[in-house]
Amino acid sequence: MTKDKFEKIDEQVDPQEQSTQPGSEEKMNPEPIYDDEDxxxxxxxxxxVALITGGDSGIGRAVAVAYAKEGASIAIAYLDEHEDAEETIKAIESYGAKGVKFATDISDVENCNQLVVDVISEFGQLNVLVNNAGKQFPQDDFLAISPDQLMETFSTNIFSMFYLTQAALPHFQKGDSIINTSSVTAYRGSAELIDYSSTKGAITSFTRSLSANIAEQGIRVNSVAPGPIWTPLIPATFGSEKVGEHGGETPMERRGQPSELAPAYVYLASKDATYVTGQAIHVNGGGFISS
Incomplete structure (x- = not known):
């Protein structure tokens, strides 16, 4: 059987590491596939109009490009990866869509409030919120998880979703959509990512609970739960040996590419999913999930 493009790029991944979170896409070798030509x-x-956090690279970049192909205008929020963000804006604009970037730390509530104000000022509306930004810090020893690490992980991964959703909701109308990036670790756990997995479990509960709370407003809330995906967070998190093995444990025996997730986010934001809320779409290379 001829290997597809995703299998081929998986074989090209060299051992590599990055020193800071959430990582830079331009430093990866090879760079992830974020724009599926098919x-x-x-x-x-x-x-x-969509606002995507962590939109400079990885899953966020792939979602931004897919949304641009579907005719949306896009605002991306990111921490400080300016080169990655500029490349994402160029990719968005190459499909004739408007793209604007905002560098901000969404772990702070005031930054989240200002971000929504800026998006509304730029576009005059907001219809899709993709809560996607995240960090993870492996610790084999549970006792080594410090209060500072715990606060940073929760502030970025789940507190920001509360802050941004509260700021965005007053601008939403019937038919608008919130999509949260969860993880396979929310359902299976992870021995070395206990705090990260805990935030992803919280995201699952947040999605289900908020969807019930605002269902009568006609605003849908769903999540996508990725498995191992080739994003900057991987070399920024793990040692080079583990990076080389990343994704090999899945039934498909490879890591996924960001572009393989993007259609799920399109579906959940579109009219195709008008009867879908409080749900998780699992894009994980074949792992069975019991929820």
């Missing part, structure tokens, strides 16, 4: 948009998000 994916053609059909106007599913025409007239929509």
């Amino acid at each position: 994916y053609t948009g059909s106007g599913k998000l025409e007239g929509k």
Whole structure:
């Protein structure tokens, strides 16, 4: 059987590390596939405005590009990876969509409030919020998880979702959508990512609970739960040996690419998913999930 493009790029991954979180896409070798040339948009998000956190690289970049293909205007929020963010904006604009970038730390509530104000000022509306930014810090020893690490992980991964969603909701209308990035670790746990997995479990509960709370407003809340995906967070998190093995434990025996997740985010933001709320779409290379 001929190997597809995703299998081929998986074989090209060299051992590598990055020293800071959440990592830079331009430093990865090879760079992730964020724009699937086989994916053609059909106007599913025409007239929509989307805000994507962690939109400079990885899953966020892939979602931004797919949304651009579908006709949306896009705001991306990121921490300080300016080169990555500029590349994402160029990719968005290459499909004729408007893209704007905002460098900010969304672990702070005031930054989140200002971010939504800035997006509304730029576009005049907000229809899709993709809560995607995240950090993870492996610790084999549970006792080594410091209060500072715990606060940083929770502030970035889950507190920011509360802050941004509270700021965005007053601007939402019936038919708008919130999509949260969870993880396979929310369902399976992870021995060395206990605090990270805990935030992802919180995201799952947040998604289910918020969806019930605002269902009568006609605003849908869902999540995507990725398995091992080739993003900057991987070399920024793990040692080079583990990076080389990343994804090999899945039934498909490879890591996923960000572009393989993007259609799930398109579906959940579009009219195709009008009867879908409080749910998780598992894109994980074949792992069975019992929820």
